[in-house]
Amino acid sequence: MSNDMDNFVGLSAVLTGFSQEVLAPxxxxxxIKSEYLPVFTANVTKESGDPSLVAGIFQKYAxxxxxxxxxxxxxxxxLDPANGxxxxxxxxxxxxxxxxxxxxTIAPASATAQASTVSDLISAKAYTASLVWQVMQSHPMGDSNYRYGYWNKPPVPLSDYTGQ
Incomplete structure (x- = not known):
């Protein structure tokens, strides 16, 4: 992994609560990390207007x-507000x-609507690999690695999914 990738995975582990071994086995x-890093870099740079922000985030993490x-x-x-x-x-x-x-994407409040967050799906792979499924100890519709009848047994501890 590159230095940026190492910092990206390490930072992601710290912020999500999942181990690096789960995020990047x-x-x-x-x-999925190779799909997420360029999305993160491009969107943060575009939204902030600061081409050095991602590097600054990785430097602070390191x-x-x-x-x-x-x-x-x-x-x-x-996540300290003093970071800006x-x-x-x-x-x-x-x-x-x-x-x-x-x-x-955060849509700011207006005179007629409250602030809201909308999101753009990155890809089908990102949807099925998203961590929410592991936290719920479930799977997305139409995509499962579980064997038929898995719901008949109690789920494994959440720590088995998070690596923590």
């Missing part, structure tokens, strides 16, 4: 990672992307 036929901090402390530091609105929003959108397989 050694044997990775889905390889700096925090080099210290003796827990993943929770790193996550809290990355665009920085924190990019991190929050990264979380959304991993869980939903979509990129969120």
């Amino acid at each position: 050694d044997l990775d036929p889905v390889d 700096m925090l990672q080099s210290q003796t901090l827990t993943p929770q402390q790193i996550g809290e530091a990355m 609105e665009a920085f924190v929003l990019a991190c929050r959108k990264l979380i959304f992307m991993w869980y939903a397989g979509a990129w969120p």
Whole structure:
């Protein structure tokens, strides 16, 4: 993995609560991380108007990672409002992307409508690989690796899915 990819996966693990081994396993036929990194980079750059924001996010993560901090402390530091609105929003959108397989757009409030979030699905692969299914211990309609009758048994602990 490239340095950007290492930082992307590490940051994603810290922010989502999933282990790096779940997000980017050694044997990775889905390889969703390689689809998500360019989406993250392009959208953050376009929305913020700052071509250095993604590099700044990865640099801050790498700096925090080099210290003796827990993943929770790193996550809290990355989401600290002192980092700036665009920085924190990019991190929050990264979380959304991993869980939903979509990129969120925030529609501001107007005189006639409340603020809302809409999202654009990244791909069919992103939809089926999104983390929400693992958190729910379920699967998307029409796509399952489970054997028929799996619902007859209690689900495995959530930690088996998250790696944490």
